[in-house]
Amino acid sequence: xxxxxxxxxxxxxxxxxxxxxxxxxxxxxxxxxxxxxxxxxxxxxxxxxxxxxxxxxxxxxxxxxxxxxxxxxxxxxxxxxxxxxxxxxxxxxxxxxxxxxxxxxxxxxxxxxxxxxxxxxxxxxxxxxxxxxxxxxxxxxxxxxxxxxxxxxxxxxxxxxxxxxxxxxxxxxxxxxxxxxxxxxxxxxxxxxxxxxxxxxxxxxxxxxxxxxxxxxxxxxxxxxxxxxxxxxxxxxxxxxxxxxxxxxxxxxxxxxxxxxxxxxxxxxxxxxxxxxxxxxxxxxxxxxxxxxxxxxxxxxxxxxxxxxxxxxxxxxxxxxxxxxxxxxxxxxxxxxxxxxxxxxxxxxxxxxxxxxxxxxxxxxxxxxxxxxxxxxxxxxxxxxxxxxxxxxxxxxxxxxxxxxxxxxxxxxxxxxxxxx
Amino acid sequence: xxxxxxxxxxxxxxxxxxxxxxxxxxxxxxxxxxxxxxxxxxxxxxxxxxxxxxxxxxxxxxxxxxxxxxxxxxxxxxxxxxxxxxxxxxxxxxxxxxxxxxxxxxxxxxxxxxxxxxxxxxxxxx
Numbered sequence: 001x002x003x004x005x006x007x008x009x010x011x012x013x014x015x016x017x018x019x020x021x022x023x024x025x026x027x028x029x030x031x032x033x034x035x036x037x038x039x040x041x042x043x044x045x046x047x048x049x050x051x052x053x054x055x056x057x058x059x060x061x062x063x064x065x066x067x068x069x070x071x072x073x074x075x076x077x078x079x080x081x082x083x084x085x086x087x088x089x090x091x092x093x094x095x096x097x098x099x100x101x102x103x104x105x106x107x108x109x110x111x112x113x114x115x116x117x118x119x120x121x122x123x124x125x126x127x128x129x130x131x132x133x134x135x136x137x138x139x140x141x142x143x144x145x146x147x148x149x150x151x152x153x154x155x156x157x158x159x160x161x162x163x164x165x166x167x168x169x170x171x172x173x174x175x176x177x178x179x180x181x182x183x184x185x186x187x188x189x190x191x192x193x194x195x196x197x198x199x200x201x202x203x204x205x206x207x208x209x210x211x212x213x214x215x216x217x218x219x220x221x222x223x224x225x226x227x228x229x230x231x232x233x234x235x236x237x238x239x240x241x242x243x244x245x246x247x248x249x250x251x252x253x254x255x256x257x258x259x260x261x262x263x264x265x266x267x268x269x270x271x272x273x274x275x276x277x278x279x280x281x282x283x284x285x286x287x288x289x290x291x292x293x294x295x296x297x298x299x300x301x302x303x304x305x306x307x308x309x310x311x312x313x314x315x316x317x318x319x320x321x322x323x324x325x326x327x328x329x330x331x332x333x334x335x336x337x338x339x340x341x342x343x344x345x346x347x348x349x350x351x352x353x354x355x356x357x358x359x360x361x362x363x364x365x366x367x368x369x370x371x372x373x374x375x376x377x378x379x380x381x382x383x384x385x386x387x388x389x390x391x392x393x394x395x396x397x398x399x400x401x402x403x404x405x406x407x408x409x410x411x412x413x414x415x416x417x418x419x420x421x
Numbered sequence: 422x423x424x425x426x427x428x429x430x431x432x433x434x435x436x437x438x439x440x441x442x443x444x445x446x447x448x449x450x451x452x453x454x455x456x457x458x459x460x461x462x463x464x465x466x467x468x469x470x471x472x473x474x475x476x477x478x479x480x481x482x483x484x485x486x487x488x489x490x491x492x493x494x495x496x497x498x499x500x501x502x503x504x505x506x507x508x509x510x511x512x513x514x515x516x517x518x519x520x521x522x523x524x525x526x527x528x529x530x531x532x533x534x535x536x537x538x539x540x541x542x543x544x545x546x547x
Contacts, residue, residue, distance in 0.1 A: 326460050328484035332424070332432060352460065364457035400438055400488060402464035402480040403457060418456035 020338045021382050025222075025316055025375030026169055026199065027340060031267065032224035032376070038270040039226065042263035050260050051251065061262050068269025075272040076197070076216060077207035078233050084252045085265055088230035089198035090120040092217030093163075095232055095256065096194045097124045099242025100161050100215065101133055107190065108158035110134045114146055115358035116173075117165050121196055125163075134158065142360050143309035144173035148183035155184065161192045166200035170342065170355040170371055171308030172317025174204060177211045185212065192240060198222055198230070202275035203314055204283070208233060214240045220264065224376060225271030229264035232256075282376065286315040289374050289383050294318055296387035301394055303407070307342075307356055307369060316374035319356075321365040322390075324404040325397040330370060333393035337386055342369035364403075364413075424485055425519035431489035436496050439478040441466050448475075450542025452534040457482065461527065463491045465534035467498065467506070469542055474498050474506055479534070486524040490514050490531040503539050 022030070031039075042064060050065045052058025066080070073080040086092045101111065113125055115137045125135045136154045140146045146164055155162075162184050167174045181193045194215035200206050201216070202223035208216060216233040220226055234240050234255065248257025298304055303323040319342070322330065327341035342353030351357075352366035361369075372386070398404040403413055424432070441449050448468050455461040461483035468476040477495035481488045493514055498506040511528035514520070520528055 324482060326483050326487075328460075329432070329488060332429075332485040362458070363460075367457075367460040400435060400480055401482040402453070402462055403482045405440065405480060413457055416453075418458070418462075419454060420456045420459055 020336045021378075021386060022338045022375075023378060023382070023386060024338045024340055024371075024373050025378075026172070026314075026371060026373035028221050028227065029224045029375055030377065031226055032271060032274060034274060035225055035267045035270045039263045039267040042266050046262070048262070050262060051249065061260075064266050065260055065262060068265045068272075071269035071273045071276075072218065072231055073233075075206075075276045076201055076218070076233060077209050078216075079236060081253075082233050082236050084232045084234060084255050085260055086230045086232055086256055087228055087261075088221070089118075089196060089217045089219035090230075092219075092230050092232040093118070093120045093194075093196050094124050095242060095245050096215040096217060096234075097121065097161065097163055098128065098245055099255070100192055100194065100240075101128050102243040103241045104160045104192070108156075108160040110136070110156050110158035111161045111163065112136045112138065112151060112154045112159060113163045114138045114140060114165070116140055116144060116168055116171075116355045117163070118169055118196055118198070121163055121165070139358055140173075143312075144168060144171050144307075144355075144359055145309055145312060146175055146180065148176075148180045151180050152183050152187050155187055155191065159188065159191050161194060163194040163196070165196040165198075166206065167197070167204065167314050168308070168355065169199050170353060171319045171359070172199070172314035173308040174200065174312045174314060176312070177213060181212050199314060202272060202279065203316070205279070208235070215242075220268035220271055223271045223275045226264045226267040229261055229268045231268070283315040286374050286378075289378060289380065290316060290318050290372075292380060293372060293374070293383050293387060294320075296384070297390060300387070300391045305365060307359065307361055307365075318372040318374070319369060320372070321356075321361065321369040322394045323365060323368055324401045324407055325368050325394050327367055327369055329397055330368075330390075330393055333397065334370075334389060337389060339373075340371040342366050342371065427518045428486055428489040428520070431492040431518070432485040435479075435488055435492040437476075437478050437492065437499075438480065440464075440480065441468060441476075441478055450538040450540075450545070452537025452539075452541060454533045454537050455483070455530050460484070461487050461530055463487065463530055463534040465491060465494060465531075465538050467535075467538045467542060469503065472502050474501050474503065483527065483530075484524070486518070486520055487527040487530065489518055490520070490527040491534060493517060494531040494535055498535060503542070506535055507539050509535055 048057030048061035050062035069080040069083045073083050192214045196217045198219040201218045214235045219230045251257050305321045307319040331341050356366040450467045453464045463481045465479045467474045479491040479495050481491045511532040514528035
């Protein structure tokens with residue numbers, strides 16, 4: 001148990017294979033080596049249960065968990081006592097929405113959310129609808145932005161909760177939560193405001209007191225922490241109540257029972273600390289890389305379109321449609337690059353990205369979309385390689401595409417009678 | 422998703438890509454099937470002499486399996502009579518390319534493209 005650590009472990013990340021180039025940081029991130037180093041003792045000799053009050057193993061585990069709680073709280077400007085550990089943002093979103101809907105059911109049953117939310121919010125809302133809740137799904141503007149007016153207009157005297165994500169996972173669009181939340185509270189201060197900040201917290205400035213929100217979901221693995229851990233921030237003043245969704249030993253002030261995953265929590269804490277310290281510099285660096293990528297692609301490829309607002313966007317996100325090229329065939333040509341596509345074919349369903357559809361992006365352009373997620377370990381050299389590879393692939397696939405040929409011949413593909421299948 | 426070697430081979434080296442010139446129009450039949458909104462459009466053309474398909478060309482907007490299915494279809498029909506080509510079933514394409522169940526629609530589209538090209542040729546030579 002106390003054997004010396006294999007020092008190679010610490011440096012395995014740097015020596016990992018160069019290919020495929022990882023540019024899917026919105027899906028997940030590698031654990032920062034500094035985070036992994038901090039976690040390792042808690043996978044080995046520091047194995048105690050923080051709920052054990054009678055010996056040193058428990059005490060040191062509890063101390064580590066509380067340090068991490070303070071680190072995560074500091075990332076979002078919160079009080080550490082307001083942080084509830086969960087298994088990830090999916091659980092946090094489930095707990096916040098179901099927990100609030102259940103606790104406040106006597107006050108109302110109406111929830112407002114947005115069509116571009118993550119599936120774990122949308123599916124939670126759909127389940128609540130089956131159980132008697134009313135849910136309004138707002139359609140954002142074409143650039144992905146939700147306005148305060150849209151939200152306020154949807155409020156009724158039955159509204160108990162508004163849930164709007166801080167930054168979108170597919171298009172990276174960052175909402176003006178401060179303005180939206182202020183408008184909601186001005187109309188009815190009793191309505192709770194929840195936000196899924198899995199993509200935002202740790203990447204862009206996010207302060208619960210500045211925003212005046214009530215419930216915030218966070219995730220570790222989007223910010224170079226481990227998978228399997230997240231947090232829900234629950235406002236204490238004025239006190240926000242939620243019904244627990246997991247019963248048991250009464251951990252986390254009764255809101256989420258279950259023995260704490262100490263190594264993961266320690267890793268989340270360290271990742272949050274690093275994010276807070278490095279966010280400003282990292283944002284500048286990532287935005288420069290993204291500009292390099294976008295300009296490199298647009299200079300060499302006509303008929304490419306950015307999906308979602310460029311002005312209000314996470315620094316590392318770029319979602320582009322390459323007209324007349326189908327996304328999955330493009331991904332096949334990009335086997336040296338790990339990215340995601342909004343094409344139907346990459347998912348089990350035959351529908352293209354519901355997020356792009358909600359923006360009013362046509363199905364053919366939604367099928368042609370690629371999401372690049374640039375992150376901490378990407379380099380300018382990698383961006384240049386990606387530009388080169390994508391340009392070659394799009395050019396080749398366009399030479400195979402009957403739609404590209406029609407477009408070149410000046411035929412409007414919308415004027416053709418297609419046979420949907 | 423893992424692709425079969427044959428799909429990858431056709432995707433990387435597609436056969437018979439292109440468009441017949443407008444001056445050849447008399448001998449040509451063109452089938453255009455699918456829809457951009459569904460993520461698949463195939464255009465398959467046949468060049469016919471004395472009831473036999475002398476040449477075939479395609480262009481496809483679609484996933485790798487759709488490109489491979491149409492590439493294979495052009496190879497299969499070359500040298501066939503119109504009647505023989507009309508008998509081609511999508512299951513032959515599925516088998517030849519080892520297509521997984523979610524990609525069967527690509528083979529169906531290729532079969533439809535062959536039939537549409539033949540129909541177009543016959544309509545214009547009726």
